[in-house]
Amino acid sequence: MNGYLFTFRSITPAQRGEAVLRRRGVDAALRRTPRSIADKGCGYALRVSTLQLNRAVSALREQNVPFQRVYLQTGEQLEEVWV
Amino acid sequence: MGMIYLDNGATSFQKPREVEMAMHWALSHCASVGRGGYRQAENAAKIVYACRELAGELFDALPEQVVFTMNCTHGLNIAIRSLVRPGDRVAVSGFEHNAVMRPLYALGARPVIFGRKLFDWENTLQELEKALQSGVKAAVFTQVSNVFGYVLPVEQMGALCRRYRVPFIVDAAQGAGSCRVSLKEWGADFVAMPGHKGLLGPQGTGILLCAGNAEPLLYGGTGSHSEEHAMPGELPDRLEAGTLNVTGIAGLLEGLRYLKRNGAENIGSREKELAAVLSRGMAQLDYQVFSGEHQSGTVSMGGNEDCELLAERLGAMGVAVRAGLHCAPLAHDSAGTLKTGTVRFSTGPFTTRRDVERTLEILGKIRVS
Numbered sequence: 001m002n003g004y005l006f007t008f009r010s011i012t013p014a015q016r017g018e019a020v021l022r023r024r025g026v027d028a029a030l031r032r033t034p035r036s037i038a039d040k041g042c043g044y045a046l047r048v049s050t051l052q053l054n055r056a057v058s059a060l061r062e063q064n065v066p067f068q069r070v071y072l073q074t075g076e077q078l079e080e081v082w083v
Numbered sequence: 084m085g086m087i088y089l090d091n092g093a094t095s096f097q098k099p100r101e102v103e104m105a106m107h108w109a110l111s112h113c114a115s116v117g118r119g120g121y122r123q124a125e126n127a128a129k130i131v132y133a134c135r136e137l138a139g140e141l142f143d144a145l146p147e148q149v150v151f152t153m154n155c156t157h158g159l160n161i162a163i164r165s166l167v168r169p170g171d172r173v174a175v176s177g178f179e180h181n182a183v184m185r186p187l188y189a190l191g192a193r194p195v196i197f198g199r200k201l202f203d204w205e206n207t208l209q210e211l212e213k214a215l216q217s218g219v220k221a222a223v224f225t226q227v228s229n230v231f232g233y234v235l236p237v238e239q240m241g242a243l244c245r246r247y248r249v250p251f252i253v254d255a256a257q258g259a260g261s262c263r264v265s266l267k268e269w270g271a272d273f274v275a276m277p278g279h280k281g282l283l284g285p286q287g288t289g290i291l292l293c294a295g296n297a298e299p300l301l302y303g304g305t306g307s308h309s310e311e312h313a314m315p316g317e318l319p320d321r322l323e324a325g326t327l328n329v330t331g332i333a334g335l336l337e338g339l340r341y342l343k344r345n346g347a348e349n350i351g352s353r354e355k356e357l358a359a360v361l362s363r364g365m366a367q368l369d370y371q372v373f374s375g376e377h378q379s380g381t382v383s384m385g386g387n388e389d390c391e392l393l394a395e396r397l398g399a400m401g402v403a404v405r406a407g408l409h410c411a412p413l414a415h416d417s418a419g420t421l422k423t424g425t426v427r428f429s430t431g432p433f434t435t436r437r438d439v440e441r442t443l444e445i446l447g448k449i450r451v452s
Contacts (some may be wrong), residue, residue, distance in 0.1 A: 010307035010320045011117040015132040016146050030128070032120040041309030044117075066317075 002074050004053050004081070006046045006060065006067040007033050014044035017065040024059040026052045037071060037078055047073070057083045087402045087438045091354075091431030092229050092257060092381050092409070094279045094286060101337040102283060105130075109333035115326050117306025127329045134336040135319070138290055141339060141347070142274065143265040150291040150319045151327055155256040156182040157300070158275030158291030159223075161322055162252045165298040166221040166272060167192050173221050174214035174249070176207065176235060177417035178228035181410045183254055187223070195219055199417035201228075202375025204236045211240055215247040222251040226258030230414045230427060231373045232358065232381030234262065241269040250295060256280065259290075260342055260432075261351030261379060266292040273297075281350075282342065283432070284335030287328055297322055345432070354380025354430040357439050361428055364443035368450050373418060373425070380434075383425035390424040393449070397426070400445050404428050 006028075008014035014030055021028040026048055033043035046067075048056045053070075060067055071078045088096050109130060114123035116131050135146040142149075152158040159182050167173055169191035175183060177199030187194055197214040198207035215222070222244050226237050237253055244251040250272040255264050260281020266274050272295030278288025299314045303324035308315045315321050342350070355378065362374040362382050371385040386393065394406035407424045408415050415421040428442070 009317060010305065010315065011128060012132065012135065012147050012319055013317075015128065016136075019132075019136065019146075030125075040311050042117075042307055 002050050002072065003047050004050065004056070005033075005037075005071040005073050005078065006048070006056065007037060007039070007069050007071070008044050008046070008067055009039070011044045013066055014046055016063075017046050017060055017067060020059055020063045020065055021046065021048065021056055024055065026056050026059060028056065034078060037069070037080075039068060043068075053083070085401075087442055089428040089430060089434065089438070089442065090403045090405050091280065091434070092427060092429030093405055095260075095281065095283050095431050096403075097431060097433040098283050098285075098334075099337060099341040101340070102285065102334040105333040105337045106285060106330050109330045113329045113333065116329060130333045130336060131327060131329060134332050134339065137336065137339045137343065141264070141343065142259075142290075142292055143267040144292045144294075147318045148266065148293050150293055150297075150322045151332060152275070152289035152291050152322075153287055153328070154279070154289040155254065155275050155277035158273070158289050159183055159252065159254060160186045161291055161297060161300045162273035162275055162293075163187060163190065163223065164300060165296060166250050166252065168220070171220040172218065173223060174211060174219040175222070175413075176211075176224040178225055178231070178233055178235070178414040179223065179411065180225065180229055180254065180256065180414070181412070182256070183223050183225070184413060196413070198235075201231055201373060201418055202233050202377050204239075204377060207235055208239055208243065212243055215243060215249050219249060222249050223254065224251070225254040225256070226262060226264070227379045227381070228411070228414050229257050229381070230409045230411050230425065231383050231418060232257075232379040232429070233375065234258070234377045234379050236377075238269060241271055245270045257379065257381065260347050261354055263348060266294055270294075278331065278335040278338070281347070282335060283338030285331050288331040288335045291322065293318055293322070299324065301325065341432075350432045351379065354432070354434065357430045357434055357436065358382045358428070360436070360439050361430075361442065364439075365446065368443070368446055370446070380430035381427060383420075383427045385420060385423055385425050390426045394426050396449055397442075397445065400449075402442050402445055
């Protein structure tokens with residue numbers, strides 16, 4: 001199933017992002033960032049459905065939650081997207 | 084009859100029942116935060132984040148600005164080392180604990196002591212302003228004196244520091260949990276507090292609220308930026324090297340939930356009333372009591388008898404108090420009790436009116452014996 005991954009430098013901002021998205025009605029699943037896209041080592045990511053990308057981006061930006069990058073995940077394939 | 088616990092200034096020995104239950108649960112259900120993606124690691128991560136979020140809500144900070152420490156002293160050491168350099172002149176109130184003074188002396192800083200009159204806001208504010216005008220590099224002050232329960236005018240003190248653009252640290256060891264604490268409104272660079280006193284968590288926990296640039300005291304793994312040699316730049320990772328005390332934080336979370344349900348300021352008012360009853364009763368028994376308008380739920384007293392011997396007698400009769408210098412020789416020096424020390428009675432959320440009355444009865448018996 002396709003979805004978007006928002007990457008974060010560490011777990012706390014990812015958790016704050018999860019809380020912000022939950023309050024905005026966006027389902028976000030916290031997970032470890034896949035090694036292939038982890039910047040400088042371990043990190044955490046939030047996965048949201050393709051339909052909720054725009055809502056998620058605006059909510060995170062409005063609340064100044066510092067995500068790093070966004071990737072489209074198709075199966076095991078990850079492709080960076082610009083939002 | 085059970086023990087009458089009046090040593091909440093040292094630690095809140097009596098906790099909400101949920102604190103112990105949460106710690107038991109965490110021991111069998113939580114692994115390490117930020118080190119894995121399995122259920123037990125997620126359990127730990129959820130508890131730790133919930134605690135950060137609630138602390139942020141209670142103390143006006145973002146969750147990332149809530150750093151877990153092992154106690155208040157740990158947080159103060161981080162804060163002082165972040166703001167102060169060797170040789171710096173640093174303004175400190177006349178009621179500071181060794182948790183502030185020793186790190187300053189160890190760094191080779193030069194303390195500029197202001198405001199040595201107990202319960203006197205005007206003196207505290209005037210003397211602070213003089214210190215700020217003299218060109219100090221930073222200020223560190225306690226919210227509440229751990230010895231005398233003097234509640235300092237922290238909000239106005241913060242405003243003065245901001246006016247003179249002097250960064251400042253608040254030691255909220257005795258205020259958090261019974262007085263208002265606001266990182267944002269105070270405009271403080273750092274606010275340090277223990278988890279095991281007014282926040283009702285277990286020993287081994289503490290919180291440092293950080294608004295300023297912080298320097299790590301410990302270096303090591305954070306579960307993030309693992310390829311980098313340096314500690315991460317962002318909070319809280321920058322200050323949280325090594326495995327967190329998840330079991331303790333689970334207990335602390337329940338302590339904070341209790342505070343949210345009951346209101347820190349409500350708890351503080353009740354403690355203050357009980358301390359006032361104690362003060363009046365002690366004065367009637369002719370003890371030397373240190374009391375004043377701006378006082379918390381803590382009261383100190385002196386007398387002709389050696390303070391340690393008096394505390395020992397009280398202990399033997401079922402009243403737990405603390406005597407001596409309370410790790411705050413500067414505060415005793417300010418109040419003129421450095422040679423004698425005092426006996427400190429510090430109330431807490433679980434202190435009852437009956438506890439206070441019974442303590443006065445016991446003090447009365449000691450007085451006549």
